[in-house]
Amino acid sequence: MDRPEIDLAGKAAFVTGGGGGIGRASALALAAAGADVAVVDVIPERCDEVCTAVRAMGRRALGIPGNVMDSAMVAEAVEAAAAEFGRLDLLVNNAGGVTWRAFGDLTEKNWRRHIDLNLVSNLAATSAAIPHMIAAGGGAIVNVTSIEASRAAPGYAVYAACKAGINNLTRTLAVELSEHGIRVNAIAPDFTLTPGTMGNYTGPVDESTWPDMGGERGEILRRRIPAGRAGIDHECGNLVAFLASPLASYITGTIIPVDGGTWASGGWIRSDSGKWVLPPEMPRQG
Numbered sequence: 001m002d003r004p005e006i007d008l009a010g011k012a013a014f015v016t017g018g019g020g021g022i023g024r025a026s027a028l029a030l031a032a033a034g035a036d037v038a039v040v041d042v043i044p045e046r047c048d049e050v051c052t053a054v055r056a057m058g059r060r061a062l063g064i065p066g067n068v069m070d071s072a073m074v075a076e077a078v079e080a081a082a083a084e085f086g087r088l089d090l091l092v093n094n095a096g097g098v099t100w101r102a103f104g105d106l107t108e109k110n111w112r113r114h115i116d117l118n119l120v121s122n123l124a125a126t127s128a129a130i131p132h133m134i135a136a137g138g139g140a141i142v143n144v145t146s147i148e149a150s151r152a153a154p155g156y157a158v159y160a161a162c163k164a165g166i167n168n169l170t171r172t173l174a175v176e177l178s179e180h181g182i183r184v185n186a187i188a189p190d191f192t193l194t195p196g197t198m199g200n201y202t203g204p205v206d207e208s209t210w211p212d213m214g215g216e217r218g219e220i221l222r223r224r225i226p227a228g229r230a231g232i233d234h235e236c237g238n239l240v241a242f243l244a245s246p247l248a249s250y251i252t253g254t255i256i257p258v259d260g261g262t263w264a265s266g267g268w269i270r271s272d273s274g275k276w277v278l279p280p281e282m283p284r285q286g
């Protein structure tokens with residue numbers, strides 16, 4: 001038996017929001033596995049940085065600066081990637097984001113921005129990519145959803161609704177596209193260290209500006225996440241590359257948590273003593 005290997009040689013991939021965080025990590029993991037990679041990102045210098053890193057691995061790269069909330073731009077970007085590489089096999093619908101605010105304080109403009117960013121961008125890229133994947137004889141789509149798709153998410157209502165929509169889109173398209181050899185899966189991260197979660201919203205990714213995640217922040221994560229720490233973007237990127245690859249040839253329609261065990265813990269946290277409790281901790285009888 002051959003040694004199992006994530007092998008994407010000869011494949012071409014398109015990653016939304018691929019300039020930073022989970023999208024960047026996905027682009028680099030796909031390239032490391034052999035794929036040519038196109039990234040679209042609203043920050044041009046992040047596109048350039050990722051393309052340089054992809055080319056340094058000996059792959060072809062295409063950076064497309066643009067805002068995924070513009071569906072026409074997304075469709076054009078997918079066409080540009082397919083033209084550049086002569087094919088398109090893999091799509092990572094990663095771009096998304098959220099601003100914390102109670103639902104009652106949101107306006108219709110806020111709802112629509114969340115929906116455009118998180119859901120419509122996914123529909124636009126998927127719709128444009130499917131004909132190319134059919135022409136290539138099959139493909140793989142990996143959606144980046146969230147743990148918030150599967151639980152109540154106070155302060156993130158519209159975002160969570162979009163992510164829940166993506167979960168079901170993942171299952172539905174897995175079935176609809178199966179006859180074309182296109183697999184559709186999703187990854188569901190919990191708190192992951194990325195430019196977005198670290199407040200690095202503009203310019204190049206610059207980890208020197210990120211807050212210290214030790215001290216009180218580290219202690220909160222240690223208590224809340226069974227793995228005892230935040231996720232790292234490459235832990236998502238590795239799963240994206242696996243799901244995109246032939247190693248996952250019999251996996252479609254799944255939503256896989258990348259969350260250090262948060263989903264499994266279902267609200268249990270580590271207490272001061274290290275014991276697992278449902279907060280607030282009940283005083284023991286006797």
Ligand SMILES: NC(=O)c1ccc[n+]([C@@H]2O[C@H](COP(=O)([O-])OP(=O)(O)OC[C@H]3O[C@@H](n4cnc5c(N)ncnc54)[C@H](O)[C@@H]3O)[C@@H](O)[C@H]2O)c1
Nearest residue numbers: 017019020021022041042067068096146191192194195196
């Ligand atoms: N980081 C987390 O803790 C976490 C947890 C669960 C789910 N997610 C999901 O993972 C995905 C990536 O999250 P992240 O934290 O890596 O993102 P991020 O905020 O760090 O941004 C990643 C990249 O996307 C680009 N981007 C943002 N808006 C864009 C737009 N409108 N058009 C084009 N590019 C845009 C940014 O410039 C950045 O380079 C999102 O869908 C997010 O909802 C993240």
